[in-house]
Amino acid sequence: MDSVKYNLLLGQRYVERTYLVPRAGGESYIEALSRAVKKEGVDVIIPSPDPEVLAVSKHRASSRP
Numbered sequence: 001m002d003s004v005k006y007n008l009l010l011g012q013r014y015v016e017r018t019y020l021v022p023r024a025g026g027e028s029y030i031e032a033l034s035r036a037v038k039k040e041g042v043d044v045i046i047p048s049p050d051p052e053v054l055a056v057s058k059h060r061a062s063s064r065p
Contacts, residue, residue: 001021001033001036002019002020003024005020008020023051024051024052024055024056025051030056030059
């Protein structure tokens with residue numbers, strides 16, 4: 001999962017699926033992240049870099065089941 005298509009192309013041989021999402025900071029990022037998490041049954045999110053950490057941290061409570 002990344003907001004830069006080039007980065008997805010570099011790593012796609014190591015994963016089953018990739019997701020192109022908007023840059024962190026807006027609601028559209030959180031919405032896209034939430035859709036991917038639900039679709040894939042993700043248990044743990046490890047955000048990186050700092051803008052993603054901040055965005056996920058701000059919305060952590062609203063994303064819990």
